Amino acid sequence: MAPQRYDRLHRLYEAFDTETLRAHQRFVDLFPPVDSPVALSHWEEASDELGRLKAEIAASFTDSDPTEGETVAEIAARADRDQAFTALDLHSSYNRAVNALVLDVDETLRSAGGTDNEIPRETLHALVEFHEAGVPIIICTGQTLENVKGFMIQGLGSEIVHSGELSIVYEAGTGVFTPGHGSETKQLLYEGLDPDLQEVFDSVRSRVLPEAPPELRRGCHLQGNEFNITLKPNFETGSQRAADVIDAGLVYLIDLLAKAVGIAVDTERADSDHSLPAVARAYYADADPEIHDVLVSEDALPDCSVSEVPDDLRSIFDRIDVAYYHADAAEIGSLELNKAAGVEAALEVVGVDDPFVLVMGDSKSDLRVMEWVAADNCGLSAAPDHASEGVLDHVQSTDGLVFDRGASAAMLRTIYVYNLLTELD
Secondary structure, three states, X not given: OOHHHHHHHHHHHHHOOHHHHHHHHHHHHHOOOOOOHHHHHHHHHHHHHHHHHHHHHHHHOOOOOHHHHHHHHHHHHHOXXXXXXHHHHHHHHXXXXXXXXXEOOEOOXXXXXXXXXXXXXXXXXXXXXXXXXXXXXXXXXXXXXXXXXXXXXXHHOHXXXXXXXXXXXXXXXXXXXOOOOHHHOEEEHHHHOOHHXXXXXXXXXXXXXXXXXXXXXXXXXXXXXXXXXXXXXXXXXXXXXXXXXXXXHHHHHHHHHHHHHHHHHOHHHHHHOOOHHHHHHHHHHHHOHHHHHHHHHOXXXXXXXXXXXXXXXXXXXXXXXXXXXXXXXXXXXEOOOOHHHHHHHHHHHHOOOOOOEEEEOOOHHHHHHHHXXXXXXXXXXXXXXXXXXXXXXXXXXXXOEEEOOOOHHHHHHHHHHHHHHHHOO
């Protein structure tokens, strides 16, 4: 990036009242629809002043190309100084526009601790701006399709959701839903798994609640997934009672999985081999430190080690993910059906052949997408400051795009400005 671009940004934020400009832009963008002549008059006055301030900046930064000044004014209206220089640093490193957004929802776009568990209007508006700029949006979540589809229609409107430029990767990659694409609208990726693996999931699903101990059956419910098996608490997420029931549920789920895998390998052996739960616990404790700690706290850590897991069981365990989310969920999913696989399928449907994406997420399932992006050099990764340790380590080691809890809009504005900068070349 030529040094003069940095010089121009310095001059922009030193010579102009960009804070007032951004305040006018936010007011105009987020003004709620009200039936009030007084309020409408106030909005019109703010809109006129916004236009005047932008024109003043544009006139000061127009050389041979008049559109350059207009772009600089749009940058000032959307990003503060730090965001603008972060965008410029990214542009210096990549000089390639982001051509798709890959966005987790819970604790990323919205946060129970920072946004009252609602996607903020400012975030929704930023997504609308990306949509209007022709950037496809891929919502990538562990939630069920119907749940995600419902609140995205509520937040963005049916027209955007059904535009063909928005895709939903749901249940952490088991399915992809992209309205407006005919036979490709809904892809059930789990149907591509081999029958033996599908039978393991069917077996666990059919038994998970009927065979649960009474206190567990009363304290949690089965989320309405199409394929993944997710235990959710009947208590407030994050509460001590939710933590207690999910910790107990995790142990129960691992033991139930062990039985189902044993049946898949050898039915007679499954009926007689009482070591199955122990080796399953040993395997998943070794695979995930959080699961190890829960097993310790539940006095359920087995005496055997992971080296004692038989090869025939290990070959199936290697394909099944057991996920734990403190005081929120215990889940079984397929490692072959992860968010990264779902994102690749979604990108193909929306027609992004050469992706350079922004990935925003907070959990281990999002980390797999981030690692795929880093390995293929096909995008950027960002995370909230309360994300899991592995996610934060990855993001800090790449471009350092960490944002405050509940402040997803700020990161989206930074990337929007980054794209504006690519237009100046």
